[in-house]
Amino acid sequence: MASRPLTQTLAEDPLGGTVRRTVLPNGLRILTEAIPAMRSVSFGVWVGIGSRDETPALSGVSHFLEHLLFKGTKRRSALEISSQIEAVGGETNAFTAKEYTCYYARVLDADLPLAIDVVCDLVIDSVLTDADVETERGVILEEIAMHDDEPGDEVHDVFTEAIFGNHPLGRQISGTVASISALTRKQIDGFYRRRYLPSQMVVAAAGNLDHAKVVKAVRAAFAGLSTAADPAPRRSRTTRVPARSGQVVVRNKDTEQAHLVLGCVGYPRQHENRFALGALNNVLGGGMSSRLFQQIREQRGLAYSVYSFTSQYSDAGLFGVYAGCAPGKVEEVLAITRDELARVAQDGISDAEVERGKGMLKGAVVLGLEDTGSRMSRLGKGELLYDELLSVDEVLRRVDLVTPETVRQVAGELLSRPMSLAVIGDFDDQAFAGALG
Structure with a gap:
């Protein structure tokens, strides 16, 4: 495998900007769209892992982990993660879906280096303490209860479960009260260490940026995860998901x-x-x-x-x-x-x-x-x-x-x-x- 990243221009989009893609030796993919007319940049780390990758015993672990990664790293406390981005007028957040999880920040173009450092830090170097697990367990249980108080949202979960049954696509992204109550720090940390690998991730950024500078900053942020690997293949499109009808x-x-x-x-x-x-x-x-x-x-x-x-x-x-x-x-x-x-x-x-x-x-x-x-x-x-x-x-x-x-x-x-x-x-x-x- 080449020791230097492979970069290619994917598109010169007349309705947008120049899209470039670089693959690092550790399998991390970096895509940017340079739009000079913008004064902001959105930066995200996309992980190709979601709730359908969980066993029944780990139901809800991807969403649980999404919460926990904002609780602190070896270099930043939870307050510092949020305050450093907010101090420059930016915002940071995350969301979990059935087939992926995304962590992102939106900042002024001049503050992109900070956004890259903060988001990459929380994604790859969070500490996941016992105390934080217990705190966020309570938060997630409240989130589940809030969702259950919104029947207009809940009925979609009921419908999805009716179709897909016990298949992972049929389960709630948040997990259940029982599964969240039973998850241990060891289980969550093990899922994190096994799944959150550079080869499973895509870095994406759009706005007033320079692709080479983004690649340099991201590569530095991921320097500790330098094991050579190819990007993970996309999910199979030929598998058969069991589905029910007439429910x-x-x-x-x-x-x-x-x-x-x-x-x-x-x-x-x-x-x-x-x-x-x-x-x-x-x-x-x-x-x-x-x-x-x-x-x-x-x-x-x-x-x-x-x-x-x-x-x-x-x-x-x-x-x-x-x-x-x-x-x-x-x-x-x-x-x-x-x-x-x-x-x-x-x-x-x-x-x-x-x-x-x-x-x-x-x-x-x-x-x-x-x-x-x-x-x-x-x-x-x-x-x-x-x-x-x-x-x-x-x-x-x-x-x-x-x-x-x-x-x-x-x-x-x-x-x-x-x-x-x-x-x-x-x-x-x-x-x-x-x-x-």
């Missing part, structure tokens, strides 16, 4: 509103028809002009919030429709939703609707990249999750290539799949036993 799960809660998700198995992240699915999703429930919004809210006033959504993973996906309504209106909302999905599956959608759905998709792509944080995320996710990093122009071109026939084909295939239903509200277990026909 009806009711979680009884005394809530003012009932919350429901009706949906089915969707497409994985790199499916050839993912752009057609995006357009279809917009037409069905992606905005105020969508069919479901018009039918359920505008014309009948049955719900305040109603939308469709997709979730994609490397080897699996979900499609669903969410609605929150008065308990007495659930059956009507459910019937309208089922009828509309069946109608689209059978009859398709018009060419004009397809064009509107594509326009919404293109607008979301471009408008969602007008700050350094979103551009940094595009680099990190692109390297970790996809086989290629598409320029914005290339994404727009692929959306333009979507035909009405392809969207109608996707609608007929996807919406004809057996559906599952998740409901939270004041109902007994058998309230919707015949809801799926």
Whole structure:
């Protein structure tokens, strides 16, 4: 393996800046997008480890670790981690997903060296003391309780579990009260040492920066982790995730509103028809002009919030429709939703609707990249999750290539799949036993 880093220019994006990629000898990948017109920089360390990489006994450990890494390193206390970034007007945070975890900071361009030092320090050199484990255990248990008090969020977890069951994709990212209560410092530290390796990480930065200087600073920050390695391969796209259909799960809660998700198995992240699915999703429930919004809210006033959504993973996906309504209106909302999905599956959608759905998709792509944080995320996710990093122009071109026939084909295939239903509200277990026909 070469002792010097390998650098290449990936794109000269007319809607952004120059994207460069460097691979260090230890397998760490560094991607930057230089945008001289910006006065800020977003810097992130993306780790290709998430909640689906946990055993049942370690459920929630990735999210637990995300909390703990901000509690202190050998060089900084928890207060110093936050205060050093805030003293220059910046912000730092992190989030855990099912297939990755990200730690990031956004600062003025002149303060990028500080952001690199702080974020890299907390990611690779945290101390994980017993006292901090116990403190954050209480914080996470409170976070789980808060989530359980938000049925509009909880119903999505119930739906995901209904589809994927005991597979790691079916578990909550935060873990459960039982799993978090049982995790030990030794288990968390072992997961950290085994999983948080340079070869599993991607560094991404976007804004007013110099690629060579970023590489130099990151290489210095990772100097203690210099074992030669190749970047970890992307997750397999050929594995088969067991999924269930025809599930009806009711979680009884005394809530003012009932919350429901009706949906089915969707497409994985790199499916050839993912752009057609995006357009279809917009037409069905992606905005105020969508069919479901018009039918359920505008014309009948049955719900305040109603939308469709997709979730994609490397080897699996979900499609669903969410609605929150008065308990007495659930059956009507459910019937309208089922009828509309069946109608689209059978009859398709018009060419004009397809064009509107594509326009919404293109607008979301471009408008969602007008700050350094979103551009940094595009680099990190692109390297970790996809086989290629598409320029914005290339994404727009692929959306333009979507035909009405392809969207109608996707609608007929996807919406004809057996559906599952998740409901939270004041109902007994058998309230919707015949809801799926």
